[in-house]
Amino acid sequence: MLSTDHLIIRPFLESDYKDLYEYLSLKETYRFEPGEPISLKEAKKLCLERAKGTDFWAVILKENKKLIGHVSFLQTEPKFFLTWEIGYIFNPAFQNKGYASEATRAIIKYAFTILGAHRVIGYCNPENIPSWKVLEKCGMKREALFRKRAFFRKNESGEPLWFDACEYAILAEDLTGFRLSPE
Secondary structure, X not given: OEEOOOEEEEEOOHHHHHHHHHHHOOHHHHOOOOOOOOOHHHHHHHHHHHHHOOOEEEEEEOOOOEEXXXXXXXXXXXXXXXXXXXXXXXXXXXXXXXXXHHHHHHHHHHHHHOOOOOEEEEEXXXXXXXXXXXXXXXXXXXXXXXXXXXXXXXXXXXXEEEEEEEEEEEEHHXXXXXXXXXX
């Protein structure tokens, strides 16, 4: 469990399903993400799965103990490269308040100080301006633009709707003089 000024970042609990459903049931959540809006029953199942794993962390607002988003954080292969990939989805009602940056900073700090990471990476669609601004606020640098890297949906004819992706990264050595806590 990690704690910041406003947030608790912890493993998922089965009881998080209502808050998870609140934002994963919205069509707008999937503009830049794979998948479709989920049902309350699917949210329960997803929370149960996430509670058993370690790749997803619940982001809880301290003031009211509400789940406001989640962070995916997993080590990439080969493991001896000491690289972790980070991603996040936040409830639209809690976006543009600095919470995604606060959670991402905490995870990056954890990666370098506790896990001994060499590198943390993140990907986002270049059209997802709020997402890449979070990565940049956290000290990550845009290293690459992958043209037509992947697709999540197909058009009416069954053809993939490809999208570009930017890769961001931060290295342990980049932290010299960089503040990982909020301004």
